[in-house]
Amino acid sequence: MTLSFDPDSLDLPSGHFIAGRYVAASGGIDVHRPSDGVAFAQCPIAGRDIVDQAVDAANQALRTSGWASLRPRERTKALVRWADLIEEEAVTLARLEAISSTRPVGQLIAGDIAVTAEQIRFFAEFADKEGSDLVPTDGNSLGMIMTEPYGVVGAITPWNFPISMAGWKIGPALAAGNAIVLKPSEMTPFSTLHMAELSVRAGIPAGLINIVLGDGPTTGAAMTGHPGIGKISFTGSTAAGSAIMENIARTGIKPMTLELGGKSPQLVFADADIALAAEAIARNILANAGQACVAGSRLIAERSIAAPLAEAILEHMSRIKPGPTWDENSLYSPIISERQIGRIDRIVQAAIDAGAECLTGGTQLGRPGYFYAPTLLASVDQASPAVTEEIFGPVLTLQTFEEEEEALELADHPIYGLAAGLFTRDLSRAIRVTRRLQAGTVWVNRYGRSRDHILPTGGYKSSGIGKDLGRDAYLANRRSKSVLINI
DSSP: OOOOOOOGOOOOOOOEEETTTTEOOOOEEEEEEETOOOEEEEHHHOOOHHHHHHHHHHHHHHHHHHHHHOOHHHHHHHHHHHHHHHHHHHHHHHHHHHHHOOOOHHHIIIIHHHHHHHHHHHHHTTTTTTTEEEEETTTEEEEEEEEEOSEEEEHHHHHOSSHHHHHHHHHHHHTTEEEEEEOTTTTSOOHHHHHHHHHHHTOOOSSSSEEOOOOIIIIIIHHTTTTTTTEEEEEEHHHHHHHHHHHHHOOOOOOEEEEOOOOEEEOOTSSHHHHHHHHHHHHHHGGGGGOOOOOEEEEEEEEEHHHHHHHHHHHHTTOOBBTTTTTTOOOOOSSHHHHHHHHHHHHHHHHHHHTTTTEOOOOOSSSSSSSSSOOEESOTTTTTHHHSSSOOEEEEEEEESSSHHHHHHHOOOSSEEEEEEOOSHHHHHHHHHHHHHSSSSSEESOOOSSSSSSOOOOOOTEEEESHHHHHHHHTTEEEEEEEEEOO
């Protein structure tokens, strides 16, 4: 069966998904196809009334289903059935995601969708394995730390990995006994809607997963400031995360998990396996055309091996195969929007004007849609806009160093601390440098997440608060209560 499809023939879900059914809505924001720039649908903007309806539906579902008080294993079984159905509907989900996103349809089946199903099963297994603790107190009392769900969790997901990000948020929230109201990006809403529909077909009570469509200033603000939502989980830019924190502080305090921007360094020492490093670095900055918060966009190489390393990376960059996301043979992604590709180009040109040497790229590709050429900028300093700003595109900068201390100084970003990469054969150096890197995740002799879902992800500095994935994500969806009983 071919995965390629005609984008004009796809049947799209329409409206918000609340209490297990679609709620009709009209008008809103034009949705464009990044692969050709065509506006092909509209995304409605949910106001406070729709958000109220979704929160009410979530609370009603919690009351009538007893989801939070079910035997935990029953929650596990329901979530596993949902994961199975996601895999069964992989082709439909892949096409719904590919049409408006930057994800090529050929990469979604074995990649994003399979990983999302795995992650949901992973979180489902926590339901009956994490609970309350007895704690030591004096002999005349019994001390306990009890945990319980928040009730309704609010989640906002980005456009770059819609299915994966929905799984990140919904999986731990439901496994922990909560209901959820989720807003996907207005640029990529369709696959998330279908995932919610599949949850009801899998037997998860209607109303536990509610999807409201809209933008950040209207819909997102109504969600983050809603008194009926007990906790917020957000993945997106640092600027948007700051706005969410401000809105929560103004409208009522609640806990939040924020996975935000990054400007991640990749340190390569002279003793590294150069071929391995070049392949990992190039693969990462080319994946999704660099549109990932953990993109390793700052290459910091020991001076003696910088030239052969750059040459090997340029060779990988020359092999890209761009094409529309609905063609299963396409291997290189478009940029999400005309606005974003313009921003990428402005930063690149500003860096060149400031003295950067463009070794390749630095321009849009001459084809329909929003495609930007893989770009490698050398001779950049710490003040270059290509080094200071999160570009969110296929742009890699190259800086060099002589000593380990200099490498660490170059790696330290004043704002971001999401991830970092380190390539060396020296075990002592790997441990020593890892300890000093200011990042929530460090990859050694590799770059990018694996399918080891137990490893949490989250940032230092302005790259976020709290963690997604791992045990941390499950525990972040439960609150604790201290109990002391006199005997």
